Amino acid sequence: MKFKLIDIDLIKKCPETYLLAVNDTLNVLAGKWKLPIMASLQFGKKRFKDLEKEIPKITPRMLSKELRDLEINGMVTRTVYGTYPVAVEYEFTESGKSFKKVIDAMVEWGIEHRNRVLK
Amino acid sequence: MKFKLIDIDLIKKCPETYLLAVNDTLNVLAGKWKLPIMASLQFGKKRFKDLEKEIPKITPRMLSKELRDLEINGMVTRTVYGTYPVAVEYEFTESGKSFKKVIDAMVEWGIEHRNRVLK
DNA sequence: TATAGTGGTATACAAAAGTATAGTAACATC
DNA sequence: GATGTTACTATACTTTTGTATACCACTATA
Numbered sequence: 692m693k694f695k696l697i698d699i700d701l702i703k704k705c706p707e708t709y710l711l712a713v714n715d716t717l718n719v720l721a722g723k724w725k726l727p728i729m730a731s732l733q734f735g736k737k738r739f740k741d742l743e744k745e746i747p748k749i750t751p752r753m754l755s756k757e758l759r760d761l762e763i764n765g766m767v768t769r770t771v772y773g774t775y776p777v778a779v780e781y782e783f784t785e786s787g788k789s790f791k792k793v794i795d796a797m798v799e800w801g802i803e804h805r806n807r808v809l810k
Numbered sequence: 811m812k813f814k815l816i817d818i819d820l821i822k823k824c825p826e827t828y829l830l831a832v833n834d835t836l837n838v839l840a841g842k843w844k845l846p847i848m849a850s851l852q853f854g855k856k857r858f859k860d861l862e863k864e865i866p867k868i869t870p871r872m873l874s875k876e877l878r879d880l881e882i883n884g885m886v887t888r889t890v891y892g893t894y895p896v897a898v899e900y901e902f903t904e905s906g907k908s909f910k911k912v913i914d915a916m917v918e919w920g921i922e923h924r925n926r927v928l929k
Numbered sequence: 930t931a932t933a934g935t936g937g938t939a940t941a942c943a944a945a946a947g948t949a950t951a952g953t954a955a956c957a958t959c
Numbered sequence: 960g961a962t963g964t965t966a967c968t969a970t971a972c973t974t975t976t977g978t979a980t981a982c983c984a985c986t987a988t989a
Contacts, residue, residue, distance in 0.1 A: 699921055703914070706853050706864060712920035713849045713913060719923070722946070723836075730832045734825050739966050745825055750948065755967060765927065775956050776965040786923055794832060795822070796915040801831035802818060804838070804905055808884065841976070858936050869978065874937060894986055895935040931989090938983075946975070953968075959961090 716793070719764045724749055724757045729787070730794050732767065736782035766790070835912070838883045843868055843876045848906070849913055851886065855901035885909070 702708040720726055727746045731737060737745070743754055758781060761767045766787040772778040783790075821827040839845055846865045850856060856864070862873055877900060880886045885906040891897040902909075 715920035801834035
């Protein structure tokens, strides 16, 4: 615990390691749609059609592809139910859940920035 | 002040406005290089060549283009000094400074995620 | 006079990302 | 048996993004 805190503080003080950590995060989020999907899943597990409806302008091709990427990167789990019609649910893993802090920070900044720009 | 807090809480509870705010942030950060540039500027104002050296693999074309975008979006200021050889400094605006919270959240998550994956 | 450093731009090209549109399989209801 | 629903995939295409390479103007120093 103590080591971890020291570790993070050290990384924050060194431009190179700081940039590395930002890039780690960036790689998981690459593209136009991963963050909107992540934001949508903050509100609980969702099905394919729910996400499609909630995220404006996304095509099923993109949604399918991006969900696959997020699954590969260990951000979401995919559960298939053998009901009629087939139901598939997407839900956060632990990594996905812990990402909430980042998205909340982005939401807060987005609101602030919008206020500043409109003012 | 009180209104603002209520406002943010409301937005966080509504998927649509939440997604909107995420997209506002996303638009300012579009592309591969803006976040690395922002992260690099966390450590104080920098000159063109400094940024070029600090950000691995970026070309001057991309650096120039992305800095211009960030300037247009009110994230950085550009100051030219008529010295020999011409010096140009890039520095955060208030919006840029307030963005530190977001980047720090990303850095922290990046480190955590890396630890989880390597474990 | 040749060279080097700063802060870029120009041109051409390659690769990646995203879009539009259509279609599929499985079933269940009307 | 026609239609609708869910969760996609296939194909072809356009747009955006990024790369490689070369080049410019300025000026101080050797």
